[in-house]
Amino acid sequence: MDDHTSWVALNLVPGVGRITFKKLVVYFGHPRDVLQAPIGQLLRVPGIGSKIAHAIVSFQAAPAVEREFRAVERYRCYIVTQEDRAYPPLLKTIDDPPPVLYVKGELGDPSWPAVALVGSRRPSTYGKVVAEQLARGLAAAQVTVVSGLARGIDSTAHGGALAGGGRTIAVLGCGLAYLYPPENRPLADRISQHGAVVSEFSMGSKPDRLNFPLRNRTISGFSLGTVVVEAGERSGALITAQWALEQGREVFAVPGNITAPMSRGTNRLIKMGAKLVERVEDILEELPPYAFGATPARASEEPRQASLPLEETPLLALLDPVEERHIDWIVERAGLPTGAVSALLLQLELDGRVTQLPGKFYLKALPY
Amino acid sequence: MDDHTSWVALNLVPGVGRITFKKLVVYFGHPRDVLQAPIGQLLRVPGIGSKIAHAIVSFQAAPAVEREFRAVERYRCYIVTQEDRAYPPLLKTIDDPPPVLYVKGELGDPSWPAVALVGSRRPSTYGKVVAEQLARGLAAAQVTVVSGLARGIDSTAHGGALAGGGRTIAVLGCGLAYLYPPENRPLADRISQHGAVVSEFSMGSKPDRLNFPLRNRTISGFSLGTVVVEAGERSGALITAQWALEQGREVFAVPGNITAPMSRGTNRLIKMGAKLVERVEDILEELPPYAFGATPARASEEPRQASLPLEETPLLALLDPVEERHIDWIVERAGLPTGAVSALLLQLELDGRVTQLPGKFYLKALPY
Numbered sequence: 251m252d253d254h255t256s257w258v259a260l261n262l263v264p265g266v267g268r269i270t271f272k273k274l275v276v277y278f279g280h281p282r283d284v285l286q287a288p289i290g291q292l293l294r295v296p297g298i299g300s301k302i303a304h305a306i307v308s309f310q311a312a313p314a315v316e317r318e319f320r321a322v323e324r325y326r327c328y329i330v331t332q333e334d335r336a337y338p339p340l341l342k343t344i345d346d347p348p349p350v351l352y353v354k355g356e357l358g359d360p361s362w363p364a365v366a367l368v369g370s371r372r373p374s375t376y377g378k379v380v381a382e383q384l385a386r387g388l389a390a391a392q393v394t395v396v397s398g399l400a401r402g403i404d405s406t407a408h409g410g411a412l413a414g415g416g417r418t419i420a421v422l423g424c425g426l427a428y429l430y431p432p433e434n435r436p437l438a439d440r441i442s443q444h445g446a447v448v449s450e451f452s453m454g455s456k457p458d459r460l461n462f463p464l465r466n467r468t469i470s471g472f473s474l475g476t477v478v479v480e481a482g483e484r485s486g487a488l489i490t491a492q493w494a495l496e497q498g499r500e501v502f503a504v505p506g507n508i509t510a511p512m513s514r515g516t517n518r519l520i521k522m523g524a525k526l527v528e529r530v531e532d533i534l535e536e537l538p539p540y541a542f543g544a545t546p547a548r549a550s551e552e553p554r555q556a557s558l559p560l561e562e563t564p565l566l567a568l569l570d571p572v573e574e575r576h577i578d579w580i581v582e583r584a585g586l587p588t589g590a591v592s593a594l595l596l597q598l599e600l601d602g603r604v605t606q607l608p609g610k611f612y613l614k615a616l617p618y
Numbered sequence: 619m620d621d622h623t624s625w626v627a628l629n630l631v632p633g634v635g636r637i638t639f640k641k642l643v644v645y646f647g648h649p650r651d652v653l654q655a656p657i658g659q660l661l662r663v664p665g666i667g668s669k670i671a672h673a674i675v676s677f678q679a680a681p682a683v684e685r686e687f688r689a690v691e692r693y694r695c696y697i698v699t700q701e702d703r704a705y706p707p708l709l710k711t712i713d714d715p716p717p718v719l720y721v722k723g724e725l726g727d728p729s730w731p732a733v734a735l736v737g738s739r740r741p742s743t744y745g746k747v748v749a750e751q752l753a754r755g756l757a758a759a760q761v762t763v764v765s766g767l768a769r770g771i772d773s774t775a776h777g778g779a780l781a782g783g784g785r786t787i788a789v790l791g792c793g794l795a796y797l798y799p800p801e802n803r804p805l806a807d808r809i810s811q812h813g814a815v816v817s818e819f820s821m822g823s824k825p826d827r828l829n830f831p832l833r834n835r836t837i838s839g840f841s842l843g844t845v846v847v848e849a850g851e852r853s854g855a856l857i858t859a860q861w862a863l864e865q866g867r868e869v870f871a872v873p874g875n876i877t878a879p880m881s882r883g884t885n886r887l888i889k890m891g892a893k894l895v896e897r898v899e900d901i902l903e904e905l906p907p908y909a910f911g912a913t914p915a916r917a918s919e920e921p922r923q924a925s926l927p928l929e930e931t932p933l934l935a936l937l938d939p940v941e942e943r944h945i946d947w948i949v950e951r952a953g954l955p956t957g958a959v960s961a962l963l964l965q966l967e968l969d970g971r972v973t974q975l976p977g978k979f980y981l982k983a984l985p986y
């Protein structure tokens with residue numbers, strides 16, 4: 251079993267959640283070693299009881315993994331583990347990040363800024379209008395909109411980001427094969443073409459009630475900040491905001507009439523210190539400057555096109571938004587020394603007009 | 619001309635506003651001395667030009683004051699100067715407080731807490747509902763509601779306080795004889811019976827545009843805090859909030875939908891640090907504890923009746939809410955030593971059940 255597979259396998263062991271997973275990996279060094287450990291050694295891990303230890307040693311990894319990979323293939327997904335470069339670096343910094351992510355679509359460049367937009371499953375018209383506007387605004391500012399694909403504000407947020415020509419990531423509380431709520435299947439398909447549908451749960455996991463607080467934590471973990479648009483007093487969106495706070499991320503809330511039940515949660519968040527959001531700029535101005543280092547300019551800034559030295563523009567014509575080009579291929583056609591091309595590509599990358607992939611491959615950044 | 623009259627007279631000199639008034643009194647010590655000063659001395663006061671100096675020496679004080687006092691009598695008002703004990707002590711602490719106040723009604727015990735409730739002249743239904751609720755809540759908590767008698771939120775605030783059986787103070791931007799807006803005359807009459815209608819401008823002053831920012835400053839100066847219920851982006855209520863901030867008072871704002879023009883001012887205030895108000899408790903809990911020392915308990919607290927020692931209650935039966943009783947009169951009927959009666963009255967006063975007037979007269983506090 252290779253390293254990648256061992257991450258997937260350990261994550262499939264019944265009863266092994268992300269906290270247990272972390273304890274085991276901290277103790278043994280790698281999931282591979284956890285799966286090969288004798289029961290006596292497993293029982294020596296602080297916080298590991300005999301139930302979990304027995305579940306691990308009796309786990310039939312090979313057939314379970316094979317079944318899982320078949321499902322992953324059938325649904326045209328893939329799995330990213332914490333060891334993979336594609337694992338979102340921001341998510342990796344939280345306590346107990348999900349060991350593996352099931353992904354349908356593309357997580358995108360790790361340096362692209364992402365903001366969570368969440369809220370009530372039963373929003374008012376006001377909430378839906380505002381969620382749509384903010385999602386479009388974030389999309390226009392090249393910020394990936396992260397949400398939970400739930401009914402209500404979540405769905406509106408994903409839809410607004412797509413309508414704005416932007417990227418969006420849906421984080422599920424069930425497996426990608428299950429996909430809940432079912433009526434959001436068409437939306438999920440569109441999301442996977444302009445971002446990703448993501449789950450930390452194995453393919454067939456049902457939308458268990460206990461999954462959602464974990465899912466909310468992953469939503470905030472993906473994001474530089476969490477914006478709550480509408481939330482009742484006991485909304486799950488408040489849990490996401492709570493996680494964001496614990497993760498040291500920004501918390502934003504859209505105010506509403508104090509007579510509106512769906513604004514109670516957001517007004518309370520503001521009272522507790524969340525930043526009041528009226529316009530998308532209220533969100534953008536709180537994001538760390540590095541968030542925009544590798545993406546096109548904010549919507550409010552001057553277009554950078556005009557300020558680029560002339561020599562850089564022809565390079566862009568050699569690049570494609572879909573087909574990656576190797577630097578050697580670019581140098582050959584650009585008629586410039588490798589050092590100059592490297593410098594120009596770096597400048598373009600910093601300006602957010604080019605994306606560098608591992609191995610010195612380059613893509614032209616999409617204009618959205 | 620007596621001291622009281624000299625305050626009124628100097629305030630009537632054309633061109634003498636509260637800033638000039640203060641400069642003159644700081645220099646000469648008393649309005650009486652200002653009015654008797656030769657022009658050469660007046661011109662020596664820093665910031666006093668020849669126009670003002672000439673206006674003072676040529677001012678025909680006696681007939682002007684007589685005219686003014688006749689108007690005051692005709693409208694059954696009275697004048698309180700900064701030298702009078704009835705002048706609100708909180709108002710006196712601001713920079714350049716109004717030298718005199720024209721009052722119709724009763725300013726009330728200086729220790730009673732007061733909060734300003736202000737907002738748009740063109741509120742939405744939401745704003746009116748909230749203003750009414752908050753004013754009633756403040757009234758129930760024995761907090762005097764201060765506002766500007768303007769159309770819209772101001773009128774609703776006064777009306778809510780009256781409907782809640784509480785006290786309210788209307789601060790005008792014109793003279794008491796003018797009373798603007800005219801349709802609020804019946805409301806002003808009711809206010810003067812359960813609080814006061816107040817103006818810093820002489821009886822016949824018209825509602826000059828320049829008066830209103832000064833009036834707003836007096837509103838916030840009267841109050842421990844200012845609550846803005848609804849305000850457009852350029853509402854005068856925001857000026858009142860600004861004054862409150864400069865005076866070191868609390869600023870509160872009621873949030874609203876970000877799509878509502880009348881909530882733009884309040885949402886912006888919250889973004890700038892004003893406390894978000896959902897319920898009247900959000901206001902009460904920010905008021906300094908001493909604010910409630912001399913008034914009945916907050917609405918949310920246990921009724922204090924039960925906790926009082928038995929001996930105190932009979933004393934209350936000797937007091938009246940309208941007819942003031944002298945301590946000698948009370949001692950005689952209570953059959954207790956003077957020291958004991960004094961102590962019990964002090965306790966009742968601290969519990970907010972009795973009000974002490976100058977000269978050891980006592981009133982029973984009203985149950986509202």
